[in-house]
Amino acid sequence: MSELARAVEEAQSLVKKVLGDIPAVHGSSVNTQGMSLDPAGDTMNLEYMVTMLDIPSSPKLKALSADFTLETCLSRMSEGLRLYSGLLQVLVGRLASPQKLTELHADLKDLQAQVHKIQELSRVSMLEAQTDVSGLSSRLTGDYEVQVATHVTLAHLRSFSQDAFRSLRNIGQTSSSSSS
DSSP states (O other), X not given: OOHHHHHHHHHHHHHHHHHHHHHHHHHHHOOSTTOOSSTTTOOOOOHHHHHHHTXXXXXXXXXXXXXXXXXXXXHHHHHHHHHHHHHHHHHHTTXXXXXXXXXXXXXXXXXXXXXXXXXXXXXXXXXXXXXXXXTXXXXXXXXXXXXHHHHHHHHHHHHHHHHHHHHHHHHHHHHHHHHO
């Protein structure tokens, strides 16, 4: 197995861990009625709050193609991980019991380092788009806003992580077929 294939597998493992931890982190951090990670149980329409809090959305990931290269995929994945890392950092400082969120943040940092390693092994350039989430803290004026921001961030992180897992699987399949 090549070093690249091993790095992709390690990244997939970290994404699985993040995906597995999100429900527990949500359960320990979000206690507002109606905010559930279960799409059927999500009874609240939070679009207005997301707009008001100006919570950024993550970059879109998709299967590798001529229009969506390995370089683009990895740079968007890295950008998304930086975004969620920054959002979690803001939220950690605002929650009463941030322990599980802090652990999730550490896992995202590990995943970010692993994606960086994949970029290096793939010999693709590393485009560093800056994501500024510093203003979010000033918009979290009360407990409800913190709860909404935490809920939305974790729900979006889950969706992004699912896409990242599929992308990593696609990268793994592509790299193994090109190296054989």
